[in-house]
Amino acid sequence: MGPLIPQGFVNPDLNLFFAFVIGLGFGYVLEQGGFSNSRKLAGVFYGYDFVVLRVFFTAAITAAIGLLLFSYMGWVNYDLLYVNPTFLWSALVGGVIMGFGFILGGFCPGTSMVAAVIGKIDAMVFVLGLMIGVFIFGSFYEDFLPLYTGENLGSIFIFDTLGLTRDWFVFLLVLVALVAFIVTRKIEDKVNGIETSKGLFAPLYVGPVLIMLVAAIVVLWLPESPSAKWFETDAETVLGEAAEGKQFVQTEELAYKLLNSKENDYLLVDIRGDEAFAEFTLPGAVHIPADKVLDLGYKKLLSESKKPILFFGFSDTDASQAWMSLRRTGISDVFVLKGGLNQFFETIFFAETQTNTHQEMPLFEARFIERAREAFQSGEAAEKINVKAKPITTIVEMEAPPAGQGGC
Amino acid sequence: MEQKPKPYMNPYLAGFLLGLVLLAAFFITGRGLGASGAAKSVVIETIGSISPEYADSHPFYASFFATGDGRPMKNWLVYLTMGVLGGAFFSGFMSGRAGFAIDKGPRISNTKRLIFASLGGILFGIGAQFGRGCTSGAALSGMAVLSTAGFLTMMAIFGTGFVIAYFFKKLWINA
Numbered sequence: 034m035g036p037l038i039p040q041g042f043v044n045p046d047l048n049l050f051f052a053f054v055i056g057l058g059f060g061y062v063l064e065q066g067g068f069s070n071s072r073k074l075a076g077v078f079y080g081y082d083f084v085v086l087r088v089f090f091t092a093a094i095t096a097a098i099g100l101l102l103f104s105y106m107g108w109v110n111y112d113l114l115y116v117n118p119t120f121l122w123s124a125l126v127g128g129v130i131m132g133f134g135f136i137l138g139g140f141c142p143g144t145s146m147v148a149a150v151i152g153k154i155d156a157m158v159f160v161l162g163l164m165i166g167v168f169i170f171g172s173f174y175e176d177f178l179p180l181y182t183g184e185n186l187g188s189i190f191i192f193d194t195l196g197l198t199r200d201w202f203v204f205l206l207v208l209v210a211l212v213a214f215i216v217t218r219k220i221e222d223k224v225n226g227i228e229t230s231k232g233l234f235a236p237l238y239v240g241p242v243l244i245m246l247v248a249a250i251v252v253l254w255l256p257e258s259p260s261a262k263w264f265e266t267d268a269e270t271v272l273g274e275a276a277e278g279k280q281f282v283q284t285e286e287l288a289y290k291l292l293n294s295k296e297n298d299y300l301l302v303d304i305r306g307d308e309a310f311a312e313f314t315l316p317g318a319v320h321i322p323a324d325k326v327l328d329l330g331y332k333k334l335l336s337e338s339k340k341p342i343l344f345f346g347f348s349d350t351d352a353s354q355a356w357m358s359l360r361r362t363g364i365s366d367v368f369v370l371k372g373g374l375n376q377f378f379e380t381i382f383f384a385e386t387q388t389n390t391h392q393e394m395p396l397f398e399a400r401f402i403e404r405a406r407e408a409f410q411s412g413e414a415a416e417k418i419n420v421k422a423k424p425i426t427t428i429v430e431m432e433a434p435p436a437g438q439g440g441c
Numbered sequence: 442m443e444q445k446p447k448p449y450m451n452p453y454l455a456g457f458l459l460g461l462v463l464l465a466a467f468f469i470t471g472r473g474l475g476a477s478g479a480a481k482s483v484v485i486e487t488i489g490s491i492s493p494e495y496a497d498s499h500p501f502y503a504s505f506f507a508t509g510d511g512r513p514m515k516n517w518l519v520y521l522t523m524g525v526l527g528g529a530f531f532s533g534f535m536s537g538r539a540g541f542a543i544d545k546g547p548r549i550s551n552t553k554r555l556i557f558a559s560l561g562g563i564l565f566g567i568g569a570q571f572g573r574g575c576t577s578g579a580a581l582s583g584m585a586v587l588s589t590a591g592f593l594t595m596m597a598i599f600g601t602g603f604v605i606a607y608f609f610k611k612l613w614i615n616a
Contacts, residue, residue, distance in 0.1 A: 036471030043469065049520040051469050056524020058462040059474055059577075063525070064532035066455030071544045071558070073449075075613045077599075078606035087452035088459060089581065095460020096585035100467055108468070115472040117573060117583045119590040124579070127572025128597020130564050135602050136609045138561015139544070141576035142569060143476030143525065145562065150526045151533030152541040158555045159562035163477065166566015167484040174501035181571060191592045199587065214453075242453060 039113050060147055069148040071139030071155055078136060080224040083217040090210045091245070097203060098248045105255055116188035123181050138162070200253045207249040211242055271360045280356050281371040282343055284380045288405045291316060299343040299368070302335075304355050315345065315374075323351045326358055336364050345370035345377075381405050447536040463585050470517070473582020476525065477569035478518030486514050518578075546613035557612060572597075 037043040038051070066088045067073045076082025103109040135141060140148065140159045148156030170177065192202035221227075274280060282299075290297040301318035303310050310320045321331045323346065335342055342359070344352035344367070352369040359367050370377065381402060449455075466474050485505050489496040496502040533539045545554035569575040572594045574582070580598060583591015 036467060037469050039471040048470065048517060049515070052517045052520035053524040053527075055462060055466045055469070055474070056521040056526075057528035057531075058465070058524075059459070059521070060525035060528030060530075061532045062450075062455055062459045062462060062528075064529040064538070065450040065536070066452060066459070067449035069529065069533060069538065072546065072613070073544075075546075078602045079610065079614050081614070084449070084452045088456040089576075091453050091456025092459035092463060093581055093584035095457050096463035096467065096473075097587060099460065099464040100585060103464070103468065113471050114467055114586050116586045116588045117579055117590045119588065119593065120573065121593075123571045123573070124590050124593045125597050127568045127570070127579075128594045129601045130568030131572060131575065131594075131598045132568075132601025133605065134561045134564030134566075134568055135576075135598060136561070136605055137557045137612070138565060139558065139613075140561065140565075141476075141598075142480060142565055143474075143575065143577040146476060146479075146522060146525055147529035147533075148544075150530045151539040153544060154541060155543045155545065155554055155558040158558045159565075160480065162559035162562020162564075163480045163566040163569075164484050164562075165559075166563040166568075167477075167481045167570065168488070168566075169563065170567045170570040171484065171488070171499065171501040174499070177571070186589070189589045190587050191589045192587060194589045202587065244457075 036109060036113050059143070060150075063144060063147045064151065068144040069151055069153060069156075071144075071148065071153070074141075074144060075136070075139045080217075080220045083221050086217055087214065090213065091242075094203075094207055094210055094245055094249075097206070098245065098252060101199070101203065101252050102248070105252075116190070118188045119186040120182065121184040121186055123183065126180060134166075200255075204249045204253045207245055211246065214242060266361055266363050266365075268361070271357055274360070275353070275357065280353065280360075280367065280369045281349070282368045283371050284377045285401065287315075287343070287370055287377065288381055289401070292405060298340050300335075300338045300340040302342055302344050302355075304344050304346050304352055309347070315377075318345075321355075323355045326355045327362070332359075332362070335359060335367075336362075338366075341366040341368060343368045343370060346373050347375050348373040349376075446538045460585075463582065466582075467585065472517070473578065473585055474521065475518045475574060475578030475582065476522060477566070477575040477578060478516070479522035480566065481570075482514055482516050482519050546611070547615055548611055554612075 038048055043051070063069070067084050068088070073082050073084050077085040100109060100111065100114070104111040131141070138145070138159045140156055142160075142163055145156045145159040145163065149160050174181075190199070192199045195202065197205070287299070290299065297317070301315050303314045303318045303320045304323040304326070306322060307320075314320070319334075321335075325331055326335070342364070344355045346352045349369050349372055352373060356367050356369045372379075450458075463474055466472065485496075485502055488502055489505075530539065543551050543554055545551065549557075565575065569579075572579045573590070574580070574594070576595075576598060580591055580595035584595060585591070
């Protein structure tokens with residue numbers, strides 16, 4: 034399902050509208066949390082106010098666990114999320130410079146904008162400085178390039194770097210956060226000279242933290258890869274259908290439907306290789322190689338097809354595999370041409386070579402095949418369909434952010 | 442007339458809500474939040490309109506005008522930031538916190554505070570380019586997708602802050 038915009042579920046023109054709406058929430062929460070006050074923000078470094086740590090940690094953990102749960106439920110495709118690439122030295126140097134900026138300025142960019150808009154003059158000056166900083170970086174861009182683009186480790190994950198599994202890492206992260214919350218509360222009380230720390234275990238404080246802990250345990254407890262997501266068909270059902278041969282469409286049925294295009298309700302999918310498809314195919318067929326059936330663009334086309342899908346290859350082996358993969362993802366109206374193109378042509382064109390079977394066939398069927406043969410040989414069927422088969426190249430253009438241009 | 446500002450939200454609740462906003466950003470767009478990108482867009486747009494020749498000849502700016510539709514301001518992060526300004530103003534206004542003020546430590550003058558604020562902004566502007574994002578874009582969003590860069594940047598920012606805090610304590614505290 035998600036992320037919505039990269040997968041084309043939402044009109045890209047609405048992209049900027051969503052940006053604005055998300056920004057409204059972002060700004061509102063930051064201001065409500067007290068991030069519009071530089072003295073509160075700087076407090077984290079001197080122990081008199083740990084609001085930054087609390088909000089920051091809680092937000093990161095909430096989003097991280099939320100994404101894992103969404104991914105587990107199949108609501109979001111984790112592979113399509115933008116994972117900012119790790120340019121080792123650039124990230125560290127940048128972080129150190131920003132650390133200096135934080136202490137001197139008392140803000141970070143997001144919080145400075147929040148503070149500036151409600152009238153904090155120190156924040157307005159900070160925002161101005163921010164732009165000067167960008168200009169300085171731009172002016173020395175070429176000198177900075179080796180550092181800026183050096184040591185690119187790609188979009189790597191912290192749990193891989195640390196050699197942990199993802200779920201254990203998240204669990205440990207939550208534990209670290211909980212310890213940090215309690216310790217910093219103690220420090221804060223001490224620095225501010227507060228004797229009792231009655232707020233420490235107040236329900237309002239412990240509540241959200243407990244929810245996170247439970248969520249982390251759920252993440253840990255869930256199996257590594259679920260046997261079936263809620264929208265998927267389980268393996269037994271698919272196996273049962275395959276054993277009964279429910280997926281097969283007979284040659285005659287397809288030939289009839291091709292001849293009577295009004296009744297042709299199939300989306301024909303040629304799953305053979307590129308060369309075979311370029312040479313010839315059935316009228317109106319689209320081309321999706323067997324190993325690409327589950328690729329995002331193709332899968333989207335197939336799952337959105339209002340017509341039943343009919344896979345065909347030279348035989349029905351590859352088509353059956355494509356059928357099985359697609360059926361597993363939960364798409365139900367999928368079929369396979371029994372015997373594939375080989376049997377199709379054998380039945381339609383070369384029926385006279387099998388004189389024995391021909392004789393045994395009921396008369397109307399023989400006549401039907403006769404007519405089908407004529408139609409295909411004279412190209413009547415292709416004319417009737419009046420659609421040229423064209424291969425599909427790309428359905429959705431994935432918008433991968435260019436490396437090195439990660440924008441905060 | 443003088444109205445006492447409402448207290449701030451419980452930080453854990455604020456964090457939880459911020460996490461939901463971040464989650465929504467990822468669910469809808471596949472990307473996290475950000476703030477410094479908008480400042481960058483403003484700079485690029487400004488340079489581009491003041492001196493197109495300079496922007497074209499300079500690789501840092503040229504790449505932004507060469508790719509896409511050449512409109513740095515028609516950018517996701519710019520619209521996000523406009524939303525941030527709107528949301529923050531609404532929140533500050535409704536809670537009685539809107540109004541001109543300078544927040545500073547007890548031992549420094551307003552002028553000094555403003556000088557250091559601008560210095561901090563300049564450093565953050567430079568650092569956010571190296572870090573490929575600031576506290577929200579690189580650290581927070583990066584941590585949400587468990588990227589190594591996110592955790593590295595977060596630790597570098599706050600680690601540096603803690604290490605050097607002692608030397609700049611005059612800016613913020615009495616001790």
